[in-house]
Amino acid sequence: MRSVAALLAAALAAAGLAGCGGSGSGAEPGASRQATLVLDFIPNAVHTGIYAALRQGYYSDRGVDLTVHAPTASTDAPKLLESGRAQFAILDIHDLAIADEKGLNLVGVAPIVERPLAAVIAGDRSEIRTPADLAGKTVGVTGLPSDDAVLRSVLQSAELTLDDVHKETIGFNAVPDLAAGKVDAATAFWNAEGVTLQRKGIPTRVFRVDDFGAPRYPELWVTTTEQEKHSDPGLVGDVVAATRDGTLYASSHRGQALDALLAANPELDRADQAAELRALERANAFTPAVELQNGTNWRNTWPAWEAANGIVATQPKFTDLFK
Numbered sequence: 001m002r003s004v005a006a007l008l009a010a011a012l013a014a015a016g017l018a019g020c021g022g023s024g025s026g027a028e029p030g031a032s033r034q035a036t037l038v039l040d041f042i043p044n045a046v047h048t049g050i051y052a053a054l055r056q057g058y059y060s061d062r063g064v065d066l067t068v069h070a071p072t073a074s075t076d077a078p079k080l081l082e083s084g085r086a087q088f089a090i091l092d093i094h095d096l097a098i099a100d101e102k103g104l105n106l107v108g109v110a111p112i113v114e115r116p117l118a119a120v121i122a123g124d125r126s127e128i129r130t131p132a133d134l135a136g137k138t139v140g141v142t143g144l145p146s147d148d149a150v151l152r153s154v155l156q157s158a159e160l161t162l163d164d165v166h167k168e169t170i171g172f173n174a175v176p177d178l179a180a181g182k183v184d185a186a187t188a189f190w191n192a193e194g195v196t197l198q199r200k201g202i203p204t205r206v207f208r209v210d211d212f213g214a215p216r217y218p219e220l221w222v223t224t225t226e227q228e229k230h231s232d233p234g235l236v237g238d239v240v241a242a243t244r245d246g247t248l249y250a251s252s253h254r255g256q257a258l259d260a261l262l263a264a265n266p267e268l269d270r271a272d273q274a275a276e277l278r279a280l281e282r283a284n285a286f287t288p289a290v291e292l293q294n295g296t297n298w299r300n301t302w303p304a305w306e307a308a309n310g311i312v313a314t315q316p317k318f319t320d321l322f323k
Helices: 045-056 076-083 093-101 145-156 174-179 193-199 226-231 233-252 254-264 270-282 290-294 298-308
Strands: 033-038 064-069 088-092 106-113 118-122 138-141 166-169 185-189 205-208 220-225
Touching (some): 033 076, 033 233, 045 064, 045 254, 076 088, 076 093, 076 106, 076 220, 093 106, 093 220, 118 145, 145 185, 174 185, 174 193
Parallel strands (some): 033 064, 138 185
Antiparallel strands (some): 088 220, 118 205
């Protein structure tokens, strides 16, 4: 739901990804194994655990020399993984499902955000109090399939359909268009655009998709290829473990985790990232819910929701995507 290309200033080639090394399976004993991780978007609060792990030495302690890059487009990560130019990536769960449908052999090995981040955000909370109040309103979408899925799910909770609203493609302008009253509501991320609008003093009302029809699926995943997982399981396990240690550290050392994020990305605004991190923590976005731990909820319901809402044509097979 965001414009990655519009916000990133440097190309992957300029960042040196063309020469990124492999997993290091042929390295001498005791040698550091080089690996590259491509983010899903420009660095932000959802990635604090990764940057905290880098700064605390959790990757290097496990013998992994990890390089982190931002993408230039949302399609970069799957291509880089398949070509072997990156060993790991952070992928949105919907992008992982789409990649699988296209025949790419990618697998999610660990979630970094444990609940959906998508929402329908209304610009006037006094006028739009429930999803039913969206009837007849103008709702902005980016044009991505996941937007229609989120909007459809929220509307269905009020027995409405997409035909009951005026859908307008606004690209990635949810914040300025809502602030200016150009649309009544828009699909966006509650942890990013939602926080930005709140900090601007816009009296929004946020309908998070997992409160209105969608299962509570983990949104963002550390992803690799089937080949990488089988050829170098030790590297995959070490990256997963270090990332989880970084997330745990960030949850109890928020200030230091933000320091790590900002030190690596000084162009970010600390107050903005602190607000986004607080929103994520308050929503328990880094904490697995019971249903995520035992698999009785989203594993059984997410594939059907994903297909029913048009993100993919057929239900994803859970065991093919997450290992």
